[in-house]
Amino acid sequence: MKFSYKFSNLLGTVYRRGDIIFSNDGSTVLCPVGNKISVYDLRNNRSHTLPFEARFNYTSLALSPSGIILIAADEEGEVHIINLNFRHILYRRRFNQPIKSVKFSPDGKHFALTKTNAVLVYCAPGANKRIFDPFVLERVFHGAYDDTTCLDWSFDSRVLAVGSRDMTTRVYGFAKLKNLREYPIGGNKDSVVGVFFEDKSLDLCTVSKDGHVNMWDCSVDPEGLVPAQDCYKIKEKAKDEEEEVVDDIPVTQEEIEDLNKIKNKGEGSDSQEKIFYSRRFRLFMDKHLGGKRAPVTAAHYHKSTRMLVVAFASGDFLLLDLNDKGAVVHSLNISDQTISSVGMNNSGDWIALGVSSLGQLVVWEWQSESYVLKQQGHFSNMRVVVYSPDGQNLATGGEDGKVKLWSTQSSFSFVTFSEHTGAVTGLTFTQSGRAILSSSHDGTVRAFDLIRYRNFKTLTSPRPTQFSCVSVDSSGELVTAGGQDSHDIYLWSLQSGRLLEVLSGHEGPVVSVQFSSQPGSTMMASTAWDATLKVWDAIDSTTAKETIALSSDGLCVCIRPDGKQLAVATLDGQITMFNPLTGQQEANIIGRNDLGAGKADADKISAKKNLQSKAFSCLCYSSDGKFILGGGQSKNVCIYSIDDELLIKKFEITQNRSFDAMDEIINRRKMAENNINLALVEDREDENGKSIHIKLPGTRQGDMSCRAFRPEVRVTSLTFSPTGRSWAASSSEGLLVYSLDNDWLFDPLSLDISNTPSAIKQKLKEKDYMAALMMAVRINIKTLQQEVIETIPVHTISLIVNNLPQLYVEGVLRYLSEAVESTPHIGLYSQWATSLVTHHGQTLKNRAPQIMSTLNALQRALSIHHTNLSKVCSHNEYMLSYLLAQASLRKKRQVEDAENENENSKKLSHTSSDEEMDAEDQLEDMFCEEVEP
Structure with missing residues (x-):
């Protein structure tokens, strides 16, 4: 097992706060999520998180016209210049003041940002400028009496409009x-939220916080702006033109008008060239909200279509058509909370809306009135996370009582169960992966069907109990849950929903219960706050088979995948491993110091003293059972080797200083005279004029009644993927996924000097496929393995696999498990996998615990392809049946038409014969009449 795990993705948290922007093609949304940035691909229905983070939460984003450079500013004023192609931060600059807005100029040569009451314009980085420092200050604009809030560039990048408080x-x-330096525009009764230039014009649209929209007309066209360096040239040209016209006699009327224009430009006539703005019309948004008075929180203007989107603190947003003097196109409400940000794509079809308090991101197509994307994370903190048995999905439970399922491929949530009325405390999948069970503080254990997406079973106790954990056995028949207030363990039958047993013995709240994952095993382990670990048999007896005394209160217990060892975390920061059959201790890890310490702003004790209260609260075995993953009341996640009792690697899940207790020493800026901590002073106001409340002693999440609180970062749950290539952690930051990216890793097997890439290619030319395959497995380079496997003829696969040594079988199988997921040659790789499992099935079965991660990865890749192909096949089947039905109907219609034509022809023939007979009878009668006289 390798430990080159790197941050891969952020799930569970969709949006926090800040600007939401579209990419230049309009199919991708860039959204700040805490101190990270997530990218949502709306065309391919996928999302990923950029692999870097800031020191504080991001608030402002701006994308260059080329779509390569992204500028992001955090809440403390640190600005990052990011290359989206390489997904890396190029430059950093601290401004020590919040940046409310950042915008690139349309030509991409400059970018402007607002800082306090000024606007700073810098040269934009690019390949055409060979400068090392991108923050080359070009100009500074002053004049505002309060903080600047928004800005916009004109289409020709020569004029800048800035709104302020x-x-x-x-x-x-x-x-x-010459004719424009600074022009102030009033007419608002509150701070300016948005200011926008018209397309190909200097006309302005301003939106104020009180819901007033003003349209301003500029007296001068963009062509009428006179550069200051050209004034002297214009005057000289006017004199020359005047002399030429005076010499020439006669003079036409058009020449006189041109002469007057040139003279006016040369003289700088104020009557024609001085810029001033006049209000065209004003709109009041109150009348469109049903009389509600809600402040405007965000606005966006699409210049080409002249559509304005205005969002309010009440959760409403309006779409206005300024071509028709602000006619309301749509008026909708998406939530009861404040809409924090609004964005539109380049075509103007999609509107992106972000609600920070709900963590909600919505992309709405206003023409068809349908949702393109609607994602929402947990309303409050996330408590538990677990992988599905095939590794394709992740399930999370939160304190908001919701259970969400996330796809590991698309990173989107595809179903939400909201039947619980209390916090979800435990989650577990059945072995088949068709159902998921959750426990909650509302006193129920609910089973959800993952095929029909419904709650098909609800399990309760005789006396109302808050359940703190849940587990299910390998057969999916027995369900157990631990009580937090009753100190009992409850056992149900999932099929009948009947309570089978109530297991008593613990003298404190039961915090963790887990079944063994071995097939046919009914062993389970439990731990509680009574400093004991109990091993039970769910069928044989109602009393504990083994009771083990712990050094302190138990916090978490987990069983190794083979069921031959269990680990328990205690309150004194230790992880202890026991043999469940004999009760003997096999290993002990003292990892309190590995968790790390931090001092909160309001703490009166040092970080070193605070470390003594740290402990592991969640544990998880690796898929091979040799390593254990631990996390708790800290920002660190530790991987330990069980045999060596050593720390292998420590992961710092976040560096976000927006959380509390991230540093060991309090910054001096937060200290007053005589070393008085300002966080302990309650009768004061923050920078926004709001009163500051001190959180109660012992609370780690902050004061939930406050609008802004700083929770402490902690890890609440850990889970390893069945494939062993990734693990996930639920934390205060969200659901963090770390994956094993070893494309760059060179890990050979029994390598010698004769085993080279050129030698492998030579063996392939000589058609010595067996030697080429073994050499490719030994050198362990994916491109060479791919070349060898795809070069070997299909009819020789069975013969080569049958004679392949066992040492190389696992190597080939390991490569197939990684390559099947992304290769287009599904049939070829499936035949390789079938041959390996068929010829070496018994040996692989004996070594199943060691290679379980490889087998799970192969099964996961094949199941993904099976799902995708089954959809295509079913669609083709229905399409073929439809076409055959249409063909049969068409054939039937043709037969009916032919029969109708035959009948019509017969009728016509009968009528024609009758007419001929009538004509003959008439001729005979006429002939007889002529002969009789």
């Missing part, structure tokens, strides 16, 4: 213009 909008000439 002093209720004014200021228009600056970025290029040095």
Whole structure:
């Protein structure tokens, strides 16, 4: 097992706060999630998180016109310049003040940002500028009496409009213009939320916080802006033109008008060239909200279609058509919480809305009135996470009482169960993966069907009990849950829903219960706050088979996949391994110091003293059972070797200083005179004028009644993927997924100097496929293994696999488990896997515990392809049946038409014969009449 796990993705948290922007093609949404940035691909229905993080939460984003450079600013004023192609931070710059807005100029040569009451314009980084420092200050604009809140560029990148909290909008000439330096615009009664230029014009649209939208007309066209360096040239040209016209006689009227224009430009006539703005019309948003008065929180203007989106704190948003003087196109409500950010793609079809308090992200297509994307994380903290048996899905449970399922491929949540009325405390999948069980503080254990997505069974106790954990046996028949207040363990039959047993013996709250995952085994282990570990048999007896005294209160227990060892975490920061059959201790890990310490702002004790209260609260065995993963009241997750009792690797899940207790020493800026901690002073106000409340002693999540609180970072649950290539942790940051990315890792097997890539290719030319395959397995380079396996003829696969040594069988199987998921040659790789399992099945079965992760990865890849192909096949089957039905109907219609034509022809023939007979009778009668006289 390798330990090169790296951060792969962030699930469970969709949106926190900050700007939501679209990519230049309009099919991708970039969204800040805490101190990370998530990218949602709306075309392919996938998402991923960029592999870097800031020191604080991101708030402002701006994308360059080329779509390569991304500028992100966090809440403390640190600005990052990011290359999206390489997904790496190129430059960092601290401004020590919050940045409310960042915008690139349309030509991509500059970017502007707001800082306090000023606007700073910098040269944008790019390949055409060979500069090492991208933050080359170009110009600074002052004039606002309060903080600047928003800005926008004109289409030609020569004019800048800035809105501020002093209720004014200021228009600056970025290029040095003779007739524009600074022009203030009033007309608002509250701070400006958004300011936007019209397309191909200097007209303005401003949106204020009180819901007023103003349209301003500029007296000068963009072509009428006179650069300051061209003034002298214009004057000289005017003099020359005047002399030429005076010499020429006669003079036409058009020449006189042109002369007057040139003279006016040369003289700088204020009557025609001075810029001023006049209000075209004003819109009041109150009348469109049914009389509600809600402040405007975000606005976005699409310049080409002239569509304005205005979002409110009440959860409403309006879509206005400014072509028709602000006619309301749509008025919708997406939630009861404040909409924090609004964005539109380049075509103007999709609107992105973010609700920070709910963690909700919505992409809405306003023309068809349908959702393109609707994702929402847990309303409050996440408590538990577990992988499905095939590794394709992740299930999470939160304190909001919801159970969510997330796809590991698309990173999207595809189903949410909200039947629980209390916090979800435990989750577990059945062995088949067709159902999931959850325990909750509401006194129920619920079973959800993952095929029909419904709650098909609800298990309760005779007396109302808060359940703290849940587990299911390998057969999926027995379900057990531990009581937090009754100190008992309850055992149900999932099929009948009947309570079978109530296991008593613990003298404290039961915090963890787990069944053995071995087929046919009914052994389970439990631990509680009474400093004991009990091993039970769910069928044989109602009393504990083994009771083991612990050094302190138990916090978590887990059983090794083979069922021959169990591990328990205690309150004194130790992890102890026992043999469940004999009760003997096999290993002991003292890992309290590995968790690390931090001092909260309001703590009166040092970080070193605070470390004595740290302990592991969640454990998880690796798929091979040789290593254990532990996490708890800390930002660190530790991997230990059980045999050596050593720390192998420590992962720091976040560096976000927006959480509390991240540092060991309190910053001096948070200290007053005489070393008084400002966090302990309650009768004061923060920078926004709100009163500060001190959280109660012992609380780790912060004061939930406050609008802004700083919870402490902690890991609440850990789970290993059945494939062994990834693990997930539920934390205060969200659901973090770490995967094993070993494409760069060179890990040979029994390598010698004769085993080279050129020698392997030579063996392939000589058609010595067996030697080439073994050499490729030994050198362990994926590209060479792929070349060898795809070069070997199909009819020789069975012969080669039959004579392949066992040492190389596992190597080939390991490569197949990684390659099957992404290869287009599904049939070829499936035949390789079938031959390996058929010829070496018994040996692989004997070594199943050691290679279980490889077998699970292979099964997962094949099941993914089976699911995708079954959808295509069923669609083709229905399409063929439809076409055959249409063909039969068409054939039937043709037969009916032919029969109708025959009948019509017969009728026509009968009528024609009758007409001929009538004509003959008439001729005969006429002939007889002529002959009789």
